[in-house]
Amino acid sequence: MGCGNALGHQIPPYFIFAGKRMRQELLEGATPGADGSVSETGWSNSEIFQSYLENHFIKYVTGMQDKHILLLYDGHRTHITPDIIDWAVEKKIILYVLPPHTSHVLQPMDVGCFGPFARIYSSEGHTFQRTHSAVINKYNLCSIACKSYNSALPPSNLQSAFRKSGIYPLDRDAIDQSLFSISDAIHRQSQSDENIKVDDIPAIENETTEPVNLMSDSEINADTEPILSNQENENIQIYVAEKLLTKTR
Template sequence: MDESGFSTVQNQTKRIVATKGRKQVGTLSSAERGQHFTAVCCMNAIGQYVPPTLIFPRKNMKKELTDKAPTGCVGLPSESGWMTGEHFLTWLKHFVKYSKPNSSDNKVLLILDGHSSHKHLSALEYAKENNIVLFCLPPHCTHRVQPLDVTFFGPLTTYYNSEVTKWFRSHPGRTITHYQVGELFKEAHVKSATVSNATKGFAATGIFPFNEDVFPEWIFIPSETTNNEINSNNSLEPVEFMESIPSNSEPISSKTASAEPMPSTSSTQNSTVNYFDEIHLKDKTVNDNLSYEK
């Protein structure tokens, strides 16, 4: 399961169809800032979906908000419009209704991220009592190992923005409120909640069928920056990167090296100041020309 935020206005249009050669191309969009809401979705490895849950930023819930929403959809009010621990407990009860984990021999594995709302004590106790095993994904990697993020939320967002654009064209001069998003979200959810998207999501992440080599080696290269050795004092020692030095070169001592900078010269006609330094290293003169812009 995972959550994703949506708005009552469409995002920036990516593609616009127009005749070739036109210099100005326009599209219909809303001038309003829009109001956000949260959609909670869940799917399994064989292409089955739990009816979504919509969280609206309001104190009291009205049934009219979910009149034309997807079948079985649940609406929840929230002052912020985002998931909280209490809402996650309510969603778990909605999840048990469709997953039906009956006994200890028929447990359900629920894969989710490490958001604080998923660690609410009452929700954890309810999951344990109802034979739900919660598996929390590591941080900063859900874009790779969360099936919903890999193959579902992308098409869902695209279809939802398309439905919002169609609504604006058929209702000129009007704005979308939370009372219309249920119908618009339903059309987008029907198009994106396919068996193919669900099965491909679990296969692309290596969860089912299980594939531990699903990710190539180059994906793990950024994590090498945190591979620091631990010394006897349990403190981290940063890895030092040293450039290769030719075998015939001699080490330079700080005592034998001396620097004698020359006074700088400036010109009123040119804004560039040139510095000329002569550095004597073991009877050898190295000229270092540096140029600095004012």
């Protein structure tokens, strides 16, 4: 998992390894602040994501407690639970799940950071294999990935990513609308296939005017669980906002 903000500050990477027990040697060669966990599949899940937020993410945004933090991230089902929402409201973190199939233009990490990361990691991996005459495994991966992560998420890339996605500075004309054509086609197909009943949630009458700090979080490997539908996404955003308003009133 990777995260950075609109000012150009990165949060150290967080690794998820396949296994049943976390071993410190899995983080051999990690850069300062990097951490990780394990799951049986090697993929994220609700428990790991909540632990990431509560024990990793929060350590690097605690200096911003006087302001709300807007956290933008992908809409996988493992990323949304009542416990996560309640915790976020308590910590003045506004969770904003990006619309389905739009991360290629709206997720700053995808727009300007993970492409360079993939290229740098590939190059570093080939260099490691040549110089060490060894394959990359889970015990030497961390040092290579951390080095690549730091190179791919400098302030200039993070700032550019938020700017290109039109998020900060806010620019509704920053994105070529034709980039959404593929997303629209995917969405229409998913709408025709799904049969999900979503409970109605009352509309919001007020909105908060407190300043926010823009963050963007994403996973380098996409979660295997399905993403939220547009209707589910919209209802979740309303629910999060109402919880936040109830807390701040």
